[in-house]
Amino acid sequence: MADLTQMTTIDTQTEPRGELTVRTMPMPADTNQAGDIFGGYVMSQMDIAGAICAIERVGGRVATVAVKGMTFIAPVKVGDVLCIYAWIEKIGTTSITIGLEGWTKNRENPTRTKVSDAHFIYVALDDDGKKRVIT
Template sequence: MSATTNPAIPTQPDPKGALTIRTMAMPADTNAAGDIFGGWVMSQMDIAGAIAAVEYVGGRVATVAVEAMSFIAPIHVGDVLCIYTWIDRVGTTSIKVGMESWAKSRANPERIKVTEGHFIYVALGEDGNKRQIEKPSP
């Protein structure tokens, strides 16, 4: 059954944000039910969010919070997980990154949104302490 014919799985035309990472879900990433473990998905989202944050702040970051995370649909072994990110808010030392994860299976070329969330990172200096984020020039 495709996502467009299953009313339990919300659809939208295109992912929000920029494609940041793509990875394939493997058998070692499964939970006891045989679906991909939510912790694995969350770790992939954290990696993608950190990539976006590092590019924006121009240096090291550390994850300080997961403000929101929703699991919408299961991911299966062999699905390609694509994570899209955008900068949601920039503070003095912290940055909030919004994310959507979409999965595409070999059996169905239609991608479906499987997770969404907002992660917060703090910018770090070379000494490992938090530092001020320089705003980009207009």
């Protein structure tokens, strides 16, 4: 059996990477059976932030085509302020890869905590929903 203490890495990052793109407060309806915010809720907020970043860069419609490396680092609690930061990692012919980090602040502790990171890939679309070249 693997020693989990050797597999766990401690994230010592203290500042978010990228630009603040989405800021929201999850509510009790967004919780799982343990009382933490659903991972799917966090993932959807990251997808929204990634799409905003991609749309601004490509100048039009995009669609999510892949999620590359979504990691949940710490739980998000009801009442936390969830902040999603985004940046452009790579631009291809028709696709764009956006890096994302989720950070929280809570009422008791104003220090930010990194709770997730991911890389989402979007494709640029024309008005008919077909792939288009990013200029």
